[in-house]
Amino acid sequence: MHDRESAAWIAALSSEGHEQEDATRRLHELLLRAARFEVGRRRSSIDGAADGEQLAADAAHDALMKVLAKLDTFRGESRFTTWVYKFALLETATKVRRRTWRDREVALDPDAWSRMPDLDAGPQREAEASELMAAVRCGIREALTPHQRLVLVSVALEGVPIDVLAERLDSTRGAVYKTLHDARRKLRIHLAEQGLDPEGIGREAAA
Amino acid sequence: MTRDDELLGRVLGPAGPEIGCEDCFDKLDRYVEIEVAGGDPDTAVPGMREHLEGCPACLEEHDSLVALLRAR
Secondary structure (H helix, E strand, O other): OOOHHHHHHHHHHOOOHHHHHHHHHHHHHHHHHHHHHHHHHOHHHOOOHHHHHHHHHHHHHHHHHHHHHOHHHOOOOOOHHHHHHHHHHHHHHHHHHHHHHOOOOOOOOOOHHHHOHHHOOOOOOOHHHHHHHHHHHHHHHHOOOHHHHHHHHHHHHOOOOHHHHHHHOOOOHHHHHHHHHHHHHHHHHHHHHOOOOHHHHHHHHHO | OOHHHHHHHHHHOOOOOOOOHHHHHHHHHHHHHHHHOOOOHHHHOOOHHHHHHHOHHHHHHHHHHHHHHHHO
16 A cells, blocks of 8 residues: 555656656656765765765666666555665665775685684683683684684674675675574574573673 | 673674564665654564664664654
């Protein structure tokens, strides 16, 4: 069930001739505004105003193509404008993240975790947290596949954006997140088998 | 939240069941409209909140859509 404004958008974009051209132009303006909004939020990640405007234009164009290709999948569960905004924001955010990381190396090394001091069970930690961290390290080493280790370390420890990692691995964002999800689940099972509850640490400290 | 809690959160992800990135994108517009209207988006879209806790990229896009709707 579409609200009146959303139904008018769908009807105009599905029509022919001048009405369709006009609706497509208005849709592009809407997407460009959303893309510029997103660029503005991420201004610190972009080199200059000209770069930002070009990035917004490219993102709005790509979003327009995707919206038009998926028009028949709009179910009216939100306003049409909200539905199209998310395409513009996704395209813009992805381009900004890739721009930010384009000159940065991603190690793609399944064993990089072993060199990370963050995971050390060092003396600065409380005994319980130290035991938990040691178990996490053990889980990463023994319970995960090399690919799961690589994805977990890149995303969770090195902060590589998931779409950047997907691009470097010639994969998709959904597939990479699935790998991350499976790795996390295996780690949680590994901890549970040793009677450890990661949620318990913070609760006890706060109590 | 301590640094260890934050680190464990990133490594272990959300404790509860969550949806995936594709499902998240599919339902994001509905979820955010309910959220911005002051409703209960987590009942309407189970597993979304957990996914946003576990996926920084989807969280960024969620936050942007919330900000955009609030700015309009």
